[in-house]
Amino acid sequence: MSFCLETYLQESENYEILISRAGFKDCKIIIEEHSPEVIHVKAGEKILGVRIIGIPPIAIGIDEEKGTITLPYTKPCYGTSVVELPIDEEEIKIIKSLNIKN
């Protein structure tokens, strides 16, 4: 079964919230400063089973050493949070292939 971010965040505690209830621009800065590697994706790109919401190009942080990605997570009434969570190597490869700029 493929990974689903919504279910993961509901059922697991193995993730870190770097900021919550924030503005999207601040979240982008946090992702870019926090992550050793950053890729950028289109608005609405599907990552880990959900469409990523935000102002494109949307920064997604990758830490291959830790095996984590860091991404923005937006809800209408709660603003944007930045979540870092572990994912496997295959998923990291898939996410890297979505990069729209170098």
Added chain:
Amino acid sequence: MIGIGDDYMKKALILLGCPEAPSQTPMAIYAVYQLTNMGYEVTVASTPSAMKLLEVSDPEEFYVKNKIDIESCLENLEEEAYDLLIGFVHKDAAVSYFVTFYHILNTTSLAVVFEKDPDLLENYVETIQENTNANLVSARAYHNPTPLRVKFDRAIKSLED
């Protein structure tokens, strides 16, 4: 709009944000009313709480006939699935949602931006203008929907022309 000798009905999607701004629900129902009169089949995408406000305001679905949860709508959204996108924007998250829907749909769009704080209002307007080619109306509005309604009327009239 229904064309002569053609059964195609144009489809409009109205995107609602967090329902805490009092102007949003009446403006949403008003927008559905106006767009329906213009011949659109209108769907409203919203959070469950915003949908609850619509359901109580329009219990017999006299105006709002098609409602969908914003997350399922986004999940299944495809390019040009709607002929018109109208987004109500009064929070940072609503800016992100509108810009995302705009880029996926790639269709005629109108952002209706309202906020009582002038700095936030300007920030939302600038972000949308920098990241989309959407039409946009904005007003310092919170409780009173009138300034927004007047600008909305002008904007949708110009979309028709």
